[in-house]
Amino acid sequence: xxxxxxxxxxxxxxxxxxxxxxxxxxxxxxxxxxxxxxxxxxxxxxxxxxxxxxxxxxxxxxxxxxxxxxxxxxxxxxxxxxxxxxxxxxxxxxxxxxxxxxxxxxxxxxxxxxxxxxxxxxxxxxxxxxxxxxxxxxxxxxxxxxxxxxxxxxxxxxxxxxxxxxxxxxxxxxxxxxxxxxxxxxxxxxxxxxxxxxxxxxxxxxxxxxxxxxxxxxx
Amino acid sequence: xxxxxxxxxxxxxxxxxxxxxxxxxxxxxxxxxxxxxxxxxxxxxxxxxxxxxxxxxxxxxxxxxxxxxxxxxxxxxxxxxxxxxxxxxxxxxxxxxxxxxxxxxxxxxxxxxxxxxxxxxxxxxxxxxxxxxxxxxxxxxxxxxxxxxxxxxxxxxxxxxxxxxxxxxxxxxxxxxxxxxxxxxxxxxxxxxxxxxxxxxxxxxxxxxxxxxxxxxxxxxxxxxxxxxxxxxxxxxxxxxxxxxxxxxxxxxxxxxxxxxxxxxxxxxxxxxxxxxxxxxxxxxxxxxxxxxxxxxxxxxxxxxxxxxxxxxxxxxxxxxxxxxxxxxxxxxxxxxxxxxxxxxxxxxxxxxxxxxxxxxxxxxxxxxxxxxxxxxxxxxxxxxxxxxxxxx
Numbered sequence: 001x002x003x004x005x006x007x008x009x010x011x012x013x014x015x016x017x018x019x020x021x022x023x024x025x026x027x028x029x030x031x032x033x034x035x036x037x038x039x040x041x042x043x044x045x046x047x048x049x050x051x052x053x054x055x056x057x058x059x060x061x062x063x064x065x066x067x068x069x070x071x072x073x074x075x076x077x078x079x080x081x082x083x084x085x086x087x088x089x090x091x092x093x094x095x096x097x098x099x100x101x102x103x104x105x106x107x108x109x110x111x112x113x114x115x116x117x118x119x120x121x122x123x124x125x126x127x128x129x130x131x132x133x134x135x136x137x138x139x140x141x142x143x144x145x146x147x148x149x150x151x152x153x154x155x156x157x158x159x160x161x162x163x164x165x166x167x168x169x170x171x172x173x174x175x176x177x178x179x180x181x182x183x184x185x186x187x188x189x190x191x192x193x194x195x196x197x198x199x200x201x202x203x204x205x206x207x208x209x210x211x212x213x214x215x216x217x218x219x
Numbered sequence: 220x221x222x223x224x225x226x227x228x229x230x231x232x233x234x235x236x237x238x239x240x241x242x243x244x245x246x247x248x249x250x251x252x253x254x255x256x257x258x259x260x261x262x263x264x265x266x267x268x269x270x271x272x273x274x275x276x277x278x279x280x281x282x283x284x285x286x287x288x289x290x291x292x293x294x295x296x297x298x299x300x301x302x303x304x305x306x307x308x309x310x311x312x313x314x315x316x317x318x319x320x321x322x323x324x325x326x327x328x329x330x331x332x333x334x335x336x337x338x339x340x341x342x343x344x345x346x347x348x349x350x351x352x353x354x355x356x357x358x359x360x361x362x363x364x365x366x367x368x369x370x371x372x373x374x375x376x377x378x379x380x381x382x383x384x385x386x387x388x389x390x391x392x393x394x395x396x397x398x399x400x401x402x403x404x405x406x407x408x409x410x411x412x413x414x415x416x417x418x419x420x421x422x423x424x425x426x427x428x429x430x431x432x433x434x435x436x437x438x439x440x441x442x443x444x445x446x447x448x449x450x451x452x453x454x455x456x457x458x459x460x461x462x463x464x465x466x467x468x469x470x471x472x473x474x475x476x477x478x479x480x481x482x483x484x485x486x487x488x489x490x491x492x493x494x495x496x497x498x499x500x501x502x503x504x505x506x507x508x509x510x511x512x513x514x515x516x517x518x519x520x521x522x523x524x525x526x527x528x529x530x531x532x533x534x535x536x537x538x539x540x541x542x543x544x545x546x547x548x549x550x551x552x553x554x555x556x557x558x559x560x561x562x563x564x565x566x567x568x569x570x571x572x573x574x575x576x577x578x579x580x581x582x583x584x585x586x587x588x589x590x591x592x593x594x595x596x597x598x599x600x601x602x603x604x605x606x607x608x609x610x611x612x
Binding site: 019021022025063090091110111112115134135137138141142145168171172173174 | 437442444445446447448449451452453464467504506508509510511543545547556558560602
């Protein structure tokens with residue numbers, strides 16, 4: 001484990017969660033390593049708070065009344081595109097994942113994530129990288145499994161074989177640095193691949209993405 | 220989906236055929252009973268009909284006395300347009316017989332009425348469910364043509380009828396015929412309206428149900444699942460964390476409509492069920508990621524069981540608190556990886572007991588035609604890799 005604990009400038013984090021007990025728990029955990037500049041428990045407060053405090057990273061609950069995390073994401077990125085978001089949810093339902101990622105979140109983790117892993121994820125998002133959980137990696141592999149329709153943009157609608165390899169290892173439970181060791185790449189290269197996949201996930205308009213998510217929604 | 224099982228013990232004297240039917244399966248049923256070519260029976264009916272309508276009467280009688288076959292087998296193999304032509308032929312035959320018998324309103328009235336009814340039935344013809352995918356593309360062209368021809372014939376028939384009936388406008392015959400035309404129109408358009416109404420009702424019910432469920436899910440996400448996640452994160456005893464994880468999993472599988480069971484259903488469901496069982500008895504979290512899915516079969520059951528063994532193994536010996544399971548369904552191969560970040564082992568210090576476990580996994584998989592590879596090193600954890608070919612064998 002080598003999460004960078006000693007940093008000159010602490011990362012400024014904002015927390016959004018409507019579950020107050022959870023909010024205070026995460027606040028206590030992250031407070032050791034990051035500067036928690038604010039917290040909000042509903043959509044309106046969150047947008048207001050984020051705009052005034054201008055954090056580096058916002059930790060965003062997906063499920064909230066009045067539009068949820070996606071509403072906060074859309075409102076804030078419209079005025080402050082430099083603020084980065086990490087989505088945090090109790091749900092790993094594909095529909096939720098696809099919605100917040102496509103709204104602009106740079107990663108998606110479930111709330112059962114271990115405190116150290118959460119800190120590492122915040123760090124990673126701050127550096128502009130993407131955070132893929134095994135499930136999110138599996139989701140992308142599944143959604144991009146079929147050949148795209150005719151006229152698709154290969155830049156956005158296809159994964160390269162290297163990206164596929166990286167995602168497969170992440171889905172198998174490997175951390176980025178383990179993936180790097182196994183594929184004889186640098187961690188930076190792995191991060192580049194994952195960021196490229198995130199970009200495709202956000203920009204591709206292949207219909208499988210939506211279909212994949214809606215096929216697996218609640219029935 | 221309900222399956223009905225027909226009993227072959229009950230064999231009535233005469234039964235309509237499910238497989239060989241143009242209109243009602245009556246002729247086919249008689250042919251099956253007498254073990255002759257159904258064409259002979261059909262020709263017989265036609266000839267007898269020409270002989271003063273006896274055939275028609277016999278056909279009607281046979282239809283009434285023969286029971287409908289079990290719906291399970293009732294899949295007409297004769298194409299729709301053949302059935303349409305056959306039905307048309309029977310109607311035409313009946314009309315000719317009635318005309319011959321003198322039960323007739325007179326050609327100037329019946330012929331236009333028949334034209335109108337024909338138009339109405341053309342309007343009523345719809346592509347069936349199976350034909351929808353290709354008719355959708357042709358739908359607009361065919362639909363327009365059908366509407367033009369159908370309405371044209373109805374219009375021609377009505378005008379003709381009114382013109383013919385004009386001189387004696389309020390005669391008994393013309394009233395009956397007007398009623399008949401109205402009936403024909405409603406017969407043609409009626410089923411369409413009924414079906415559309417039923418469909419809307421079904422869709423509405425389905426939408427209400429899924430909205431209700433989504434509302435419940437949203438509520439649970441905001442409350443119960445949050446609390447369960449919180450319990451798992453807090454420094455509570457492992458038993459409580461396990462309990463919370465199990466409750467979360469149960470709730471989630473209900474929310475997402477997963478069925479629990481190993482041997483039936485889909486591979487993804489079977490893997491979740493396997494993970495449940497391990498989590499129930501061991502303080503580990505089992506994270507299943509599946510790419511692609513397929514229906515379960517015997518081989519896949521073997522694979523899921525072998526995965527279960529590998530997960531149990533990791534739960535018992537690795538000392539890690541979580542186990543990752545990744546399964547990928549390829550076109551001709553299903554691959555699985557079971558990984559922990561526990562203490563691992565090196566091949567030379569594998570005890571006799573570990574041998575047994577490796578055997579139980581490897582032997583099972585090899586019997587199903589697959590392969591196993593186990594990689595492990597002290598301190599870095601263990602990964603079990605399984606793969607078996609897909610398809611029946």
